[in-house]
Amino acid sequence: MAEMISYPTGYTTNGSITGTNYKSSIGKGSDVANRTGNDYAKSTGSKATIDYSFDFSAIPSDAVIESVSCAVKGHCENTSKSTATLRLYAGDTAKGTEARFTSTTDNVVTLDTGTWTAEEVKNMKLRFTIGYYGGLVSGATVTVVYKLGESIYMRISGAVVEGNKVYKNVNGAWVETQASEAFEEGKKYRLKT
Structure with a gap:
């Protein structure tokens, strides 16, 4: 909120x-x-x-x-x-x-x-x-x-950028998914550039 x-x-x-x-x-x-x-x-x-x-x-x-x-x-x-x-x-x-x-x-x-x-x-x-x-x-x-809705926000070079698509690896294939379903609770993630 x-x-x-x-x-x-x-x-x-x-x-x-x-x-x-x-x-x-x-x-x-x-x-x-x-x-x-x-x-x-x-x-x-x-x-x-x-x-x-x-x-x-x-x-x-x-x-x-x-x-x-x-x-x-x-x-x-x-x-x-x-x-x-x-x-x-x-x-x-x-x-x-x-x-x-x-x-x-x-x-x-x-x-x-x-x-x-x-x-x-x-x-x-x-x-x-x-x-x-x-x-x-x-x-x-x-x-x-x-x-906030389902978008993901990242800070890149000091600016806040909204991501428009989220992909999750499901059984070896990358599938577009909702942001709320892309991440597992308690797991740490790192942005790869």
Whole structure:
């Protein structure tokens, strides 16, 4: 099992948004204090979105995703009229369920994230949807737990290289096999170059 943590690495907006500092309020590893007034992200129309991106490019494409967890820190402008929602997306596909900030002071909301593939994780974004009564995201963390698939990884000249085929000698003939079946437990192996 391996674990990778990412903080927002960038953002894109859709719709007209007001607020003076909301763009700088979240960034790589940021966790800012409560903000008020003009710092709120608000829509000048009926609704707008801010999509925060994450970098999970180091996760191998054959990884099996065991779990994804997402914690978002922030707050809404008005608890009785707030339309601000949070949800994870894989590209344009919604994952898990929608969540809301329910306080006018910073609190942490944990999102139900659903199930993911390695390809989906690499296209992950956190969508913050806002209306006339807005809110503010002041920090976000996504943790992905995964295990490696059937590939074999070797370090060659300092670089990690993925092997694409594994062969085992069976009764004098070399046969292609799954990596998990190619090695016997407790036996030592040496890479011959």
